Amino acid sequence: MTCIKPDSQGLGYHDRTQGEHQMNETAQAERSATVAWSDALCLDLDFMDDTHREFIDLLAAIEVADDDQVVARFAAMVVHTEGHFGAEDQWMKDTHFSSSNCHAVQHDVVLQVLREGLRRGEGGDLTLLRDLARELGVWFCQHAQSMDAALALHLRGVGYDATTGQVLRPEALPTDAISGCGGSCSS
Numbered sequence: 424m425t426c427i428k429p430d431s432q433g434l435g436y437h438d439r440t441q442g443e444h445q446m447n448e449t450a451q452a453e454r455s456a457t458v459a460w461s462d463a464l465c466l467d468l469d470f471m472d473d474t475h476r477e478f479i480d481l482l483a484a485i486e487v488a489d490d491d492q493v494v495a496r497f498a499a500m501v502v503h504t505e506g507h508f509g510a511e512d513q514w515m516k517d518t519h520f521s522s523s524n525c526h527a528v529q530h531d532v533v534l535q536v537l538r539e540g541l542r543r544g545e546g547g548d549l550t551l552l553r554d555l556a557r558e559l560g561v562w563f564c565q566h567a568q569s570m571d572a573a574l575a576l577h578l579r580g581v582g583y584d585a586t587t588g589q590v591l592r593p594e595a596l597p598t599d600a601i602s603g604c605g606g607s608c609s610s
């Protein structure tokens with residue numbers, strides 16, 4: 424039986440069978456985001472924190488998505504992550520990090536995993552995409568509080584302007600390229 428009824432928020436009408444409607448409501452009720460922004464993730468650098476908040480929102484949106492939304496939301500998160508990681512890699516290049524530093528390498532590895540996950544998700548493995556979104560939230564908390572926190576400290580120290588790429592305190596830059604990341608993996 425096809426029914427047309429207002430959605431729960433009164434924002435419009437969905438044309439679906441009664442069975443589908445009840446099934447989707449049940450699935451939606453069972454889904455909740457495991458990742459959420461917290462002050463512990465704040466690095467006191469607006470241009471970094473803003474991107475990180477967006478990233479968390481995109482992960483949460485994947486976790487609670489209906490089946491027909493998961494791939495598109497995951498794809499949007501991958502595009503955002505390419506920009507997010509690409510920007511941090513550029514800031515590191517602008518402030519004397521070596522191109523092979525461990526922070527940039529970790530970005531590359533994670534992006535490879537996400538692109539492979541998207542490929543498999545487009546083939547129908549939606550569970551993988553939801554699992555990846557949840558695991559990415561766990562990984563990100565650790566990454567933000569170690570590698571990104573160290574980068575934020577460094578950028579503040581040299582007076583980096585992310586809009587112009589200018590270093591306002593060049594005298595604070597190290598003379599040799601930084602090969603570590605300042606995070607927990609660095610000696």
Ligand SMILES: [Fe+2]
Pocket residue numbers: 475507511567571
């Ligand atoms: Fe980041």
Ligand SMILES: [Fe+2]
Pocket residue numbers: 508511526530566570571
């Ligand atoms: Fe990072």
